[in-house]
Amino acid sequence: MKTPADAPEKTCREKEADRIQRFFIRPFFLSLTIGIPFCVFKLLFGITAVRIGMETSPALVAVGWGVIGWAAADLMMNTGRSVFDILGRPARFEYCTIAQAGSIVERPLVFLAVDTFLSFTIICFMLWSGWITKLTQFEAYLWYAATTMNLISLSVVSIYNEVRRGE
DSSP states (O other), rough: OOOOOGGGOOOOOHHHHHHHHHHHHHHHHHHHIIHHHHHHHHHHHHHHHHHHHHHOOOOHHHHHHHHHHHHHHHHHHHHHHHHHHHHOOOSSSSSSHHHHHHHHHHHHHHHHHHHHHHOOOHHHHHHHHHHGGSSSSSHHHHHHHHHHHHHHHHHHHHHHHHHTTTO
């Protein structure tokens, strides 16, 4: 019977690959490339809803402010997760308010997936409704930055995983 001592030691290349893989799942990386960009999308949606609602509907203004509050809370949670990760300490809270609610029923990842779905829905709504054109130039640059961070990081992780799979 083989023992752990008989197992071949990891090569330098394998150790480096493990280190990179661990970085991709760190709260700092996940918050920076997924959580915070999603917060930006939510925030800009809320701001746009308030802006449009001021001309059309008090209910839309209320929804907009609700989304702004949701985005701000999620932004604080993602920032907190990043800070705790940098300090090498575990966070005692989730990445977002919806996942935090999911932790009550011990299903934070399911609720995090719901938050992701809602974030993608907001992105699609902003694009297909034409609300994206209502952003100021500064807001548009925030949107571009969030999109770039989210998509480029997703691509880098996908490329890395495919390269690793082919080894």
